[in-house]
Amino acid sequence: TIILGIETSCDETAVAVVRNGREILANVVSSQIESHKRFGGVVPEIASRHHVEQITYVLEEAFNQSNTTWEKIDGIAVTEGPGLVGALLVGVNAAKALAFAKQKPLVGVHHIAGHIYANRLEKEFEFPLLALIVSGGHTELVLMQEHGEYELIGETRDDAAGEAYDKVARMLNLPYPGGPQIDRLAELGQETITFPRAWLEQDSYDFSFSGLKSSVINTIHNAKQRGEELKKEDIAASFQASVIDVLTTKTVRAAKDFNVKQVIVAGGVAANKGLRNALETSFAELNIPLLIPPFKLCTDNAAMIAAAGTIAFEQGKRSELSLNARASLPLK
Ligand code: ATP
Ligand code: MG
Ligand code: FE
Numbered sequence: 001t002i003i004l005g006i007e008t009s010c011d012e013t014a015v016a017v018v019r020n021g022r023e024i025l026a027n028v029v030s031s032q033i034e035s036h037k038r039f040g041g042v043v044p045e046i047a048s049r050h051h052v053e054q055i056t057y058v059l060e061e062a063f064n065q066s067n068t069t070w071e072k073i074d075g076i077a078v079t080e081g082p083g084l085v086g087a088l089l090v091g092v093n094a095a096k097a098l099a100f101a102k103q104k105p106l107v108g109v110h111h112i113a114g115h116i117y118a119n120r121l122e123k124e125f126e127f128p129l130l131a132l133i134v135s136g137g138h139t140e141l142v143l144m145q146e147h148g149e150y151e152l153i154g155e156t157r158d159d160a161a162g163e164a165y166d167k168v169a170r171m172l173n174l175p176y177p178g179g180p181q182i183d184r185l186a187e188l189g190q191e192t193i194t195f196p197r198a199w200l201e202q203d204s205y206d207f208s209f210s211g212l213k214s215s216v217i218n219t220i221h222n223a224k225q226r227g228e229e230l231k232k233e234d235i236a237a238s239f240q241a242s243v244i245d246v247l248t249t250k251t252v253r254a255a256k257d258f259n260v261k262q263v264i265v266a267g268g269v270a271a272n273k274g275l276r277n278a279l280e281t282s283f284a285e286l287n288i289p290l291l292i293p294p295f296k297l298c299t300d301n302a303a304m305i306a307a308a309g310t311i312a313f314e315q316g317k318r319s320e321l322s323l324n325a326r327a328s329l330p331l332k
Helices: 033-037 044-066 085-102 111-121 161-171 178-188 210-225 232-257 273-286 303-314
Strands: 002-007 012-019 023-031 075-081 106-110 129-134 139-144 151-155 262-266
Touching (some): 002 111, 002 303, 012 044, 023 044, 033 044, 044 085, 075 085, 075 111, 075 303, 106 111, 106 303, 111 129, 111 139, 111 262, 111 303, 129 232, 139 232, 151 232, 161 178, 161 210, 161 232, 178 232, 178 273, 210 232, 232 273
Parallel strands (some): 075 106
Antiparallel strands (some): 002 012, 012 023, 129 139
């Protein structure tokens, strides 16, 4: 099976061609980060316009790279949500137009299912499987008993991990996106400040990062009022230590509680070096196989959408040409 994937949920225009859900034939990503940088975040209107301008070029490039022709494409998978609705619409409409014109089956894919399936481009899944999703908009623990079945066992009650990174980075006057900047500074600093860890109820797999964010902001503010200048590196290291501690501890507890055969990590924050190291150490000790995608597959791309879409196609799922973009969409 060869599936064409299309992803436009946020600020990356992406098209990919994937064989059998595991082999990347092409993975083209056009990032808009430069256009949004001066606004300190993604501007939805600008994102939509960029997608419209880029999509045909990105599609053409994906065909060039993969040496594929339309005859070889078995289906089209597109991110239907969640995300920015104006951005999603560009991908959904492109996918519908192509499905109609080329007479190919179409399937809508959940963006987070895509992040999860980025891992399968590296290694075959083994169930039960626990997925830690840490992205710009999501922080979730998902249990999978089989392909295409997702049970949400925990999620953030306020900010997503990536959102917290971006907000703290903004406080430190670091350029957008803040995650990689904090990651870089944290390596150079020490945990000189003990920021709070939001453990929530004893048996909860939920997360909360807004208290931590406020604590960082207050600490910076109070130091300034005392005329003290805290080292950015130390703030970054201290903030990151709190995030990693909570993410790692809860993921380890869930992996043990559900006796999983594999743990996978997905989403942009999975690119974080400190988090990768902490998870690798913990799961090596426990002897539970851990899978973290290479950097390029952690952030938004269309190979992951094609990978998740392949499973949907194999399970007989199809979308009508009335498929619509959905700003919010539950994972199921
Ligand atoms: P969602 O997938 O929830 O819709 P999104 O697609 O915007 O959100 P991703 O593209 O998966 O999110 O990830 C982007 C996020 O990852 C940003 O918040 C960014 O700061 C963060 N991020 C990227 N690299 C790193 C890093 N090395 N350390 C920490 N955070 C990082
Ligand atoms: Mg993004
Ligand atoms: Fe994403």
